[in-house]
Amino acid sequence: MRREGSPFTGVGPVFTKELADHLSSIRMMVLTLFVIVFGAFPVASSLQQLRTVVSADAYLFLRIFTLEPERVQITFVTALNFIIPLMAIGLGFDSVNSEFNRRTLSRVLSQPIYRDALLLGKFLGGLATLAVGLMALWLIVFGAGLLLLGVPPGGVEVARAAGFLVVAIAYGGVWLAVSMLFSVIFRSTATSALCALGLWLFFFILWPMVASSIAMSMAPVQFTSADELLGFEQFGQALMRVSPGTLFSEAVAALLNPETRVFGDFSNLFLARSRGTIPNAPLPFDQSLLLIWPQVTGLVAAMIVLFAAAYVIFQREEVRA
Amino acid sequence: MSDNVIEARGLLKLYGTARAVNEIDLDIRRAEIFGLLGPNGAGKTTTILMMLGLTEISGGTVNVLGFDPVRQPLEVKRRVGYLPDSVGFYDHLTARENMRYTARLLDIPRRDAEKRIEDALASVQLADVGDKRVSTYSRGMRQRLGIAEIVMKGAEVAILDEPTSGLDPHATNELLEMIRGLKKAGVAVMLSSHLLDRVQSVCDRVALFNKGKIALMGTVVELANQVLGAGHPLLVEAQGTDIEGVIRGIEGVQQVVAGGDGAWRVTADRDVRAAVAHRIVTAGGSLTRLADLQPSLEEVYTRYFQKEIRHAA
Ligand SMILES: Nc1ncnc2c1ncn2[C@@H]1O[C@H](COP(=O)(O)OP(=O)(O)O)[C@@H](O)[C@H]1O
């Protein structure tokens, strides 16, 4: 049987309410503070270092994001890779189950709105909040760069940095969808937060080890050809790409380091040599975009799949508390 | 169009193999207050959720204001107000902000919304605390805010699940008064309760639920007549003549029991108060008290199920 009426009825009001709630919440302030503290450290260090280097770097501005300062050993991008999931989880882990626990869900769902619209509105509200937060951070970094480096960024640099912002938001979207999925599955907000954080830690700490040990166990005793070695490395890389963090860091690497042509250490060198290309020549922007297309698609697809899973589970749930 | 705002036929809800609602037929008429009464777990909430399209229907049909809650839930929910069992609001928002959110979900134009919110809050006496956070509200105030939401919605049907549970007697009476107000405004009200006697006074008709089935349905007096054989119990206090004889002579009186101290309990199949007063006075007696004793639904319910058990045995 087909239901009638647009599935998007009511998305707008839910979106505005969620956005307003997030932006005025103390939790959002704490998360922003967290991000700024985490981000400010590497940015400040790399700016200091960049000021001392007077080189003819065409992409000087982008180095703020990717430079690993000697003293700090963490780039701004790595910090974001780590901190964006935390922010997204913080925004989404209680989005549906808190409505259950506050007993507002059945009242809201008795208004003319479908469950998908409620979920979508909440997701978009969270995503917009993330976007606002990241945009603010991005502007701060940009402004600091302008002030301290004293050179304006080139047009391509701005475009690449903007692309980076979009990828960062998509990456946040994946983790937002993860945390919302848990908020649908578990009635307890604590359990849902714990599961989301557990998954985050798993991907950051455990997964690289798991992936490499899986890959190792599948490796032949001896490689007979370069192709075999390459294939093997690609398998290991595919395993790593299960983690959204890998997709994010690859996409960001290609955007912010225009020299990036291939991902992975070995194949980078190998391919570069076999094709006779010079590893250090920067790619044009559109070529870099083409390069990261699979990563970006992967992030968006993950977001959609997770959202769909949350929707299917939510649809089957009883509204009564 | 028929006079029924809700029509259910053979409505069935299965949880696994358990029949939470077992093929019930139910009609709610325009501008009446209908009570779904029965103990906890009888299937009242499940019935309500199916009518709103908030839970799947396992069998049978429901029609709400001409719409099918399964296929056209948005149309149903646009016209039906629902006060869930132990309703919740966003605690960090004020009552007005909560109402504004609902108004936006209902797509009420902003200019209309403010006026409708004011009127609705005034109708439940919350206008002066409308800018306080809901976290400061008592349970009774939350229930009233729920009613205000239904008023603002301009609902044609109001479905209230256990509206009086957890309220003190004073708050209960206030709430029942507001429910009467809804009826006066032409809204059909369906309310559920596990406390039979508390709400029977406002209900025009009731359905007694037991284990997913409707055991009895009708006006309280009809049910009392049917089960207790006494629709209108009276308490009469008088002296001066042969009171018992006089009352027995009145048409419709079924039973007269002396309660001592010049008091009698009278049961009749119709309202005989006027006749009793008239006869006693014309017979030269002096009437000191004539009270209408409500037939107790509790009693109806217990008696009915005692009979059922006895029949089954
Ligand atoms: N989600 C559920 N899964 C299984 N059984 C349920 C569920 N919800 C309610 N029930 C059962 O359905 C029956 C009717 O419940 P309900 O409609 O809530 O009763 P009432 O509102 O009259 O107290 C109860 O026996 C209850 O145990």
Ligand SMILES: [Mg+2]
């Ligand atoms: Mg109930």
